[in-house]
Amino acid sequence: MKLKGWKKVNPGAVVTEGGSALEFKTGSWRAFKPKFIEENCIQCLFCWVFCPDMAVKVKDGKMVGFNYDYCKGCGICALECPGKKGNKAIVMEEEGK
Amino acid sequence: MSKVVAVTGNEAVANALRQVNPDVSSAYPITPATDIMQRFTSFVSNGQVKTEMILVESEHSAMSGCVGASAAGGRVMTATSSQGLALMWEELFIASGSRLPIVMALVNRALSAPLNIHGDHSDGMGARDCGWIQLWSENAQEAYDNTIQAFRIAEHMDIRLPVMVCLDGFIISHSIERIEYLEDEEVKNFVGEFQLLNPLLDIEHPVSYGPLILPDYYMEYRRAHAEVMSKVPNVVVDIAKDFEKISGRKYGLFETYRLDDAEIGVVILNSAAGTSKDVIDEFRDRGIKAGLLKPRVFRPFPYEEIGNSLKHLKAVCVLDRADAFGASYGPLFADIAASLYPYKEKPVLTNKIYGLGGRDYLPEHAELALNELVEIAKTGKVKTFREYIGVRE
Known part of the structure; x- marks a missing residue:
């Protein structure tokens, strides 16, 4: 995407379009990465509810994995995940390992 | 039709605000600005204005309330002084960076510590680089006139920036002077209907204020602000030309007094300019070509115009009612010196710090500065470039 010059920016940095967060990818901020362990998932969708961005992918009402373009690695999904019989369906792993 | 009245500076500003009748005001009391909002809240209680008055718990919240109301799409004003302005510090930048046309009366007062409630310019000077427009006022009439014009300047569609209207604490805010009020209808017509720009409350066109702008765009927004x-x-x-049509009173970027053919001159802000003009008249009576320049628009500083008005003088004393600790000179001096920097031929400049914490500025202080300038013009020699005056050794 070509960056705009100063003559083209909106006064006061006001964002005049809805849904513009889609264009703002923040995955590079991440130090820890959530890993999805499908066999421990009970499809409660707590991860999708609690994710502060839009990093949890849901298809046909089911959690199917992560969109890492928007995941900052906050770990809320892993914390909230109830898992199955004491085993988490989401665990945080250090990036680059 | 104007009406002649005897009122204090604060009363005049409060009356201007009543006549403008803003949509929202969010304010917290602080001496010496309290009186403006106290009078204004009476107008609200008495139904003389339709303003939504938000009484908050601090100046931090007062300016936050103004930011929110302005972004929502309202015509917004407030007033403060000294520590109050200091507590608004971060919101001042948010207001200007978000291009919100808020109008604020700043009744200039010294900063703590030591605690002092009287007039000097350290509050306004501390906020000079926060991206607001600053209009400075010599007397109650100018404070009244500047307040009315401030709304038009702030809300101009090419500008959309907040404006601070500065007047000297107590000396102007609490002293009674003869001034002329405009009719309510004249002020209403002059400021006109508030024009909206990206209001948050327009739910048909949703907008977001205050997004995160990283190194890839921050500088472009700053360049646009500049x-x-x-x-x-x-x-x-x-x-100012439009205002002259309804008031008969002329305003520019700054005022010059007997400056055109002057050889020596003083540069001074606000109320002390009045005292200085009297002394300049005395010097003129003695055949000494003295003059004065009083900035009105201090931010943005009109460098070219001021430099052009001062360059022909032999010697100029810049009087600052605030010190910039650790800087080479006072804040007004620094801008005056910069405005003259491009010229090869320029006056010798001196700087005097006066009137801190409400210390009286007396005719003898102006005489001291002017007598020195006479000497400098004659000999080209300067004894002291920068000093405090009216201070005990």
Whole structure:
């Protein structure tokens, strides 16, 4: 995407379009990465509810994995995940390992 | 039709605000500005204005309330002084960076510590680089006139920036002077209907204020802000012409007094300019070509115009009612010196710090400065470039 010059920016940095967060990818901020362990998932969708961005992918009402373009690695999904019989369906792993 | 009244500076500003009848005001009391909002809240209680008055728990919240109301799409004003302005510090930048046309009366007062409630310019000077427009006022009439014009300047569609109207604490805010009020209808017509720009409350066109802007764009927004600042002087002059039509009173970017043929001159802000003009008249009576320049628009500072008005003088003393600790000179001096820097032929400049914490500025202080300038003009020699005056050794 070509960056705009100063003559083209909106006064006061006001964002005049809805849904513009889609264009703002923040995955590079991440130090820890959530890993999805499908066999421990009970499809409660707590991860999708609690994710502060839009990093949890849901298809046909089911959690199917992560969109890492928007995941900052906050770990809320892993914390909230109830898992199955004491085993988490989401665990945080250090990036680059 | 104007009406002649005897009122304090605060009363005059409060009356201007009543006549403008803003949509929202969010304010917290602080001496010496308290009186403005106290009078204004009476207007609200008495149904003389339709303003939504928000009484908050601090100046931090007062300016936050103004930011929110302005972004929502309202015509917004407030007033403060000294520590109050200091507590608004971060919101001042949010207001200007978000290009919100808020109008604020700043009744100039010294900063703590030591605690002092009286007038000096350290509050306004501390906020000079926060991206607001600053209009300074010599007396109650100018404070009244500047307040009315401030709304037009702030809300101009090429500008959309907040404006601070500065007047000296107690000396102007609490002293009674003869001034002329405009009719309510004249003020209403002059400021006109508030024009909206990206209001948050327009749910058909949703917008977001205050997004995160990282290194890839931050500098472009700052450059755009600087560009808007450069457009302010022309807008101020145009609005002053319109104001002259209804009031008969002339305003520019700054005032010059007997300066055109002057050889020596003083540069001074606000109320002390009045005292200085009297002393200049005495010097003129003695055949000494003395003059004065009083900035009105201090931000943006009209460098070219001021430099051009001062360059022909032999010696100029800049009087600052605030010190910039650790800086080479006072804040007003620094801008005056910069405005003269491009010229090969320019006056010798001296700087005097006066009147801190409400210390009286007396005719003898102006005489001291002017007598020194006479000597400098004659000999070209300067004894002291920078000093405090009116201070005990």
